[in-house]
Amino acid sequence: MRQMMLQNTADQNDVVALRIGDQDYCIDIDVVREIRGWSPTTVLPHAPAHVTGVINLRGAVVAVVDLAARLGLGKTTATPRHVIVIVAFGAQTVGLLADVVSDILGVDDAAMQPVPDLAADGMRAFITNVIPLEDGRMLRKLDLSKVLPNRSAEGA
């Protein structure tokens, strides 16, 4: 796995692997701005259950999305051991709450497989690909445009 990271070629993409519940997910490294420890959030009224609240990121107000809750894996009871992955997606900056950042991997384009039809419909909406790893684990590539709060629906 270490070798994969080092032998990064043109048709490889670096991804940040996250552990949510007991499942492995990943997002493109390009969108990741920083990874920070969990800090208490301020609750947003009328927010959907998967938005845990907002945090202060160097003076900017950033909403935190509980990935587990968003993916239907149950609400996370956050502790200081959890991490918030700050991503910049479009003009939006959002924090993603995950259990742990497990790795940074180079993934071959060829290794990206389409999501099998079998997967539960709710989950399929949030995943673009699945990536089998050599150690037997499977990474699920998150579709951030689906995961993040939709501004056009929630905001004016």
Added chain:
Amino acid sequence: MAAPDALRATFFEECEDLLSRLSEGLDQMAKTGTTPDIETLHAVFRAVHSIKGGAAAFGLTALVEFAHVFETVLDLMRAGALPLSAPAVQTMVRASDVLSDLVAAAQDGGSDPPQMAALFLELDLLAEQGPSADETEDTFDFQPLPILIPESDAIDTPAPPAEAAFVITLAPLAELYAHGHEPGALLRALARLGRAELTADIDAIPPLADLVLSRPHLRWRMRLSTAVPREDIDSVFDFVGEDAEVSVTCLPAELPTLAEKQPRPPQLAPALPLRPVPDLGGTVASLPMSTTIRVDLDRVDRLINQIGELVILEAVLAQAVSNAGLRDDSDLATSLAGIRQLAASIQESVLSIRAQPLKPVFQRMQRIAREACDATGKQVRLVMIGDTTEVDKTVIERLADPLTHMIRNSVDHGIEPPAQRAALGKPPTGVITLSAAHRSGRVIIELSDDGGGIDRARVRAIAETRGLVTPEAVMTPADIDNLLFLPGFSSKEEASALSGRGVGLDVVRREIQSLGGRVTLQSSPCQGTTFTIALPLTLAVLDGMLISVGRETMVLPLSAIVETIRPSSAQIHLLGQTGRLVANRGELVPIIDLAECFGFAPIDDMDRSVLIMVESDSGRRAALAATSIHDQRQVVIKSLEQNYGTVHGIAAATILGDGRIALIIDPEEILRTTAVDPPAPFPSAPRLSAHG
């Protein structure tokens, strides 16, 4: 050396300032009438002059020519050679419009404004009333116009002040040349101030063998007899600074001057074939020191965020110190307190950088109103109140278009023609009031006219013919008024050249919405219409009260709060199943439980809560129930929309001393929506839906 493009951009930025100063000055002159404040006249002249000078540097011929004619008129007035009459001021006001159009045309590459030729003529006619018209007609050059009053007229002017003699020595250092100065130019500038006698001081020139080529050795000594004050002499050396040793000594008046005995030097200024240094002495001395610099907005924002971080880190540090068990009077604790104060004051200063007064935008509206009057033949006076209200710069920039639409709309549709006004017993000149104020963490801009108000029957009829409403629809007067905001509604039957068809209030509303604001209107027949724009202050500071709602700390804008009460159970009355009222000072006020409003666990026991009486813009009162009150403080407003979206009942967010975020409550919205309908379920409806 900056790129020419950058210089050009700077010139246009400066033009904006100068044009605003010009219109401010002309406004002032229109008010004071025929007895102008000479300082105002000077300021107006300088503005036009500076635009001309800059334009010449960039070869903007049309702009230079027009500014020159304008300047000529102003210069005559300045000299008292041309009386300042009301029509003259009117002409100048229109000339300033053309000037700003020319600047815009030069900037965007547009064509010259159509009124230019007419105003050229008007200004020329005006200038001819002055004595020196001939000279100005023929000699078109860049020299400042000397105030050429014929000798015979000199009786009117005060006797020239007695001449004084000065001895001026100039010893240039190497830097003077390195910085591109030319001693000859300085000396010639001095010579033009009076009678000059110049000697070169060659004593300091060493023998050839010792000559250091990089060091200047020549010095000059000038004896100058002049009527100008000492400051004008000093001002010649304004740009020299430390680059030369300069001394100016005033000789006692009674000493016979050497120059008297010698043949007078020829009249230096006009006769010598010198390239004139353009008006260096006069203008530089009279221009006030520039106290502004231009800074990229991004840099300011970065600074604001960094200071925010500093404040938060300081709080963290303070916590660490207090955890370490140090005494409050220990050195560390006192230094920390000093840092805290400093950080807070830096934060305050930095935040004030972004906020700008509304004045420039408001001032532009004067012209819009004037043009609208010219186009419609109506008479309108625009009164501006609160133009010093500070709003975030980006908001100001985006306000110009909607305000323009609204002013035109008020003149075109609101104010009646003079004859009709007279018939109604109103003064022929209509009044449009444009006012701004901070309220509940928002900027409220009101535009009211004393016109005929909205003709609701006609509005309804038009809406029906356009198919916007059905004839059966039951509508309140307010509903009908709001039809004006519908896209495609234009109440003028014929498309007027001014407001245009369909481009109007719907555009205004969309633009205000895109700024996160809302626009409403009230109208009463025969008395006029008031439009109210409420805008957020995205990056401003707000005086707020820190309160607890459930387990959350929130901020309530102080401006909305009337009083706070701790109710006894006897004061609280039930109304229906859930409604609660509190009796306060003989008034029954509905209670709104904030926790319930925000979807937290509702308060069961009202008499253990704190009630905060708030009042909305429209004067409606309610008591907001909170768990407890902490303190009052100034908070920095942070946008919630940027990374998330709007939240019902929340105006913005702020960052508390411990680095956590607290939400700022929008009492206005809570009052408005809780009375009309229950709080909107998530996702919250767009803010303006209530008016649609």
